[in-house]
Amino acid sequence: MNELAVLLDQGVPEPQVFLDPADLLRRARRRRTLRRSGGLIAVASVAVVASVAALAPSSPHTVAPGAAASPTLSALDHAVALPPDLSGGVGPVGSEPHQPTGLGVLAKHVGQTTVYLAAATGDGVCLILRNSNGSGATSCAAVADLLTTPLSVVLDWADGRPVYMAIVMPDGYTTLTIGSDTAAAAFNVAYLPAIRSTHGVISGPRVESRKVDLGPYPLPSARAGSSPLPLIPTGPVSAVPSGSAVADLRYPVNAYGMTYGSLADASTHGGKAPDLIAASGLDNTGAYVDGYIKHADMPAEAEPKNPADAAALMARAIPPKSLLLYAVDGTTVIGTFTFDGRPAAATGTATAH
């Protein structure tokens, strides 16, 4: 050991034991429970999205201007080459480890702004905003950070143009890109002390601190241990035609004819949930196991008929309920899944650590 090592060893304090493993395990399990409940509560969001989308004339293959539907990461399975002026993102991307690869999909139109979901290096994903005048903003994040909980996007408007774009990360941090016409730098400034929140505070250099609403922006939930979704298609790519976008994806079907997949993908399936919904539960030894719950077994309250129902549902506590967890065949029971029916606000009380 050389002198540097010796001095560092002397300089870094020798700490006391500070973690109780049992407490850590309780928190780990509580965290998972909260995330699962968040996933189920997303049913309400999906229903709201579906009901709002139904109001607008649109084809399954087209994102209508102003449509509320948002893409999921799986849309990147169908990524194509972005226009040259978008391939590297719009505005400063900075030294983030995730840089746009030039492939992506048109996600949605918001006013005069177009939002693209783009593949990024380092197993990342980017959101690219472009205004009608060519200005815009880009914000990127690791896909792995997005797999366990919905992503939220904040657009704050001034004179009909977005000024801020914030991506609320699952660990509670907010990646904020100050973009559009007003700034030329990206800052990451806000901290949300909860996994989910209805509001975030944005502040930073040249930005007056303010509280903003966080709109839902669902991405597929992934099961623990699953691999990152493929971001780069293997097939040929072509230019993005104007107005084209997220494909109408189909759920895979098991040997018994049951569809299966992530509930959060429902927004790309016309709001329809699969027969078998991906979930993580506990096996008979108490260990976590990935499997599926049957859509038919889910509490009826989890499927609101309209936005008002959804709002009421999310505000109401539902008694916890244990559901059987199946293998992908839909018949082999491999564990149980506890539906934690706490109201939406309760999911925001979990610490992010």
Next chain:
Amino acid sequence: MDATEDFRQYVLGRQRALLRTAWLLTGDRGSAEDLVQTALLRAWPHWSRISAGEGPDAYVRRVMVNKAIDWRRRRWNGEVPTEQLPELQHLVPDPDLPQILVAAVRSLPARQRAVVALRYLDDLSEIETAAALGCAVGTVKSQTAKALATLRRHPGLTNLELQGSTG
């Protein structure tokens, strides 16, 4: 030994060492505790796989380093990493070289700081450090060289023999 007991033993046995590394990565005790807990919480759902594979240390360290860099990037805290360390006049007369060195290391850019922490505090080889950082061994070497060069320029450390070791 089942996964729960294995995890329990690991947390009990390794948390102090992990906290020291985290402390050097983050610069303060509170953030270091957060970092260790975050890494362990992330590790637990995959514990069976981690234990059977490269071992928990490598995984937990990798999460800690990535999260430390991530936090530093995301949090706007006015902390500005620099290649030119400021003159710590109040520390120069202090005979406590370890404290001066630690302060200097904490002023390094995040990746250089991580390399120093893993190489010289955790005593990892260059290959192990590269695995923890998810980068090439050559990158570890270059980051180490840059870090040592910066530290050598520190007025309070000029008399030290800060030599990179191979590994």
